[in-house]
Amino acid sequence: MTRRYRRHPELRLTALEGEGVALHLGTRRYYTVNESGLDLLEALASPKTLDELAGVLTAKYEVTDAQATDTARAFVERGVKAGVLLLEEQP
Amino acid sequence: MSARIEVRSDDLALAGWVAAWLDGMRLSPPVSLAFELRLVREPLVGAEDSRTPFQQPGVEIRSGPPHGDVRITWLAAPARARIAPGALTASVELTEAALADREPLQQSFLAVVLILLLRRAGWHHVHAALARDPRGRDWLFAGDAQSGKSTTAALLATWGWAVGCDDAAFLVRNPSSVEAVAQRAPVALRPAGRALLGLAGGRPARGGRKSAFFPEDLGGTWAARVEPRILVFPRIEGERTSAAPLPAREALAELVRWSAWVVLEPELAQEHLDLLNALARQARCYRVALAPDLFHHRDLLMELVP
Numbered sequence: 001m002t003r004r005y006r007r008h009p010e011l012r013l014t015a016l017e018g019e020g021v022a023l024h025l026g027t028r029r030y031y032t033v034n035e036s037g038l039d040l041l042e043a044l045a046s047p048k049t050l051d052e053l054a055g056v057l058t059a060k061y062e063v064t065d066a067q068a069t070d071t072a073r074a075f076v077e078r079g080v081k082a083g084v085l086l087l088e089e090q091p
Numbered sequence: 092m093s094a095r096i097e098v099r100s101d102d103l104a105l106a107g108w109v110a111a112w113l114d115g116m117r118l119s120p121p122v123s124l125a126f127e128l129r130l131v132r133e134p135l136v137g138a139e140d141s142r143t144p145f146q147q148p149g150v151e152i153r154s155g156p157p158h159g160d161v162r163i164t165w166l167a168a169p170a171r172a173r174i175a176p177g178a179l180t181a182s183v184e185l186t187e188a189a190l191a192d193r194e195p196l197q198q199s200f201l202a203v204v205l206i207l208l209l210r211r212a213g214w215h216h217v218h219a220a221l222a223r224d225p226r227g228r229d230w231l232f233a234g235d236a237q238s239g240k241s242t243t244a245a246l247l248a249t250w251g252w253a254v255g256c257d258d259a260a261f262l263v264r265n266p267s268s269v270e271a272v273a274q275r276a277p278v279a280l281r282p283a284g285r286a287l288l289g290l291a292g293g294r295p296a297r298g299g300r301k302s303a304f305f306p307e308d309l310g311g312t313w314a315a316r317v318e319p320r321i322l323v324f325p326r327i328e329g330e331r332t333s334a335a336p337l338p339a340r341e342a343l344a345e346l347v348r349w350s351a352w353v354v355l356e357p358e359l360a361q362e363h364l365d366l367l368n369a370l371a372r373q374a375r376c377y378r379v380a381l382a383p384d385l386f387h388h389r390d391l392l393m394e395l396v397p
Binding site: 010012014015016017019020021023025028030032 | 145155338339340341343344347348353354355357360361364365367368371372
């Protein structure tokens with residue numbers, strides 16, 4: 001089973017000074033995101049696996065694979081819980 | 092290049108009343124917009140609309156999929172409006188009951204229709220006061236009804252600043268900057284604000300609960316448009332007025348908070364959000380605590396934000 005994450009279609013994102021604000025049109029909530037959160041949300045414009053998201057972080061930051069995976073996992077778990085991200089499971 | 096907001100109706104008196112209200116605001120959007128008014132018998136019956144309403148004081152707004160249009164319903168009396176997808180005309184249905192109390196009809200229903208119609212012309216609403224200081228610097232004060240915007244706008248007018256508005260402004264993207272257009276309306280003060288300023292008279296507003304003054308009544312001038320370079324998020328707090336710089340990301344989050352309409356109509360939301368972003372980037376941003384000493388020190392704001 002492959003698990004992929006992507007941005008909710010009702011999420012709008014705008015970036016400034018390396019950080020960002022995400023606005024969920026459905027829930028009418030907004031979120032501020034730091035630099036790595038912005039990188040992940042931008043990557044999630046198309047579906048990504050956890051490994052691919054960790055790769056986004058290791059490509060830009062000096063972190064180990066394990067640290068990047070932990071950060072990406074925590075981010076997507078929070079994102080899914082908030083309804084900002086969608087999880088797709090494919091056989 | 093500017094256009095006008097037309098009013099069409101078989102009822103000439105009704106059209107004249109709405110046209111006078113619109114003319115008084117002196118708004119010149121970049122494309123022609125229209126209100127199409129119809130006086131109908133109550134009750135209003137419409138198509139089923141299961142979209143979750145967006146609540147604003149006195150009104151419910153439904154927008155987005157699957158219909159793609161915007162529907163505005165007034166809660167105080169039967170009145171409703173619809174703006175079709177991509178349309179530049181608002182179809183408005185009013186009943187005699189709705190017309191019985193015209194000030195709230197204007198301020199809580201027609202004003203919302205206007206905000207959503209102007210959005211189609213690329214003008215995006217923000218709850219803000221606008222001003223130009225004596226040095227020619229343009230300020231935008233964003234916040235809610237309790238943040239001190241109106242009293243500050245009136246105070247600045249008494250000191251000779253140009254004041255655009257105290258509550259409703261529209262952000263407009265220009266090739267190189269973001270401008271804020273003022274909706275011409277008198278600054279509406281509660282009795283406490285009027286007492287702080289030592290003002291008497293004024294026009295009755297909000298059912299007599301407020302007194303309203305144009306900037307010119309107070310010794311200032313009117314600024315129809317400003318190009319904000321100083322962005323202030325005020326709050327009434329403490330004994331001494333102070334200003335603290337605000338990072339652009341936090342300023343953007345604050346702007347989103349005071350631009351409720353940004354969440355409506357998915358096809359316009361990104362444009363609106365990007366406009367708020369551009370504004371936060373072009374301005375220096377501050378959180379300002381407004382205190383009584385401001386009333387005794389006319390250059391204080393300019394000193395705090397040099």
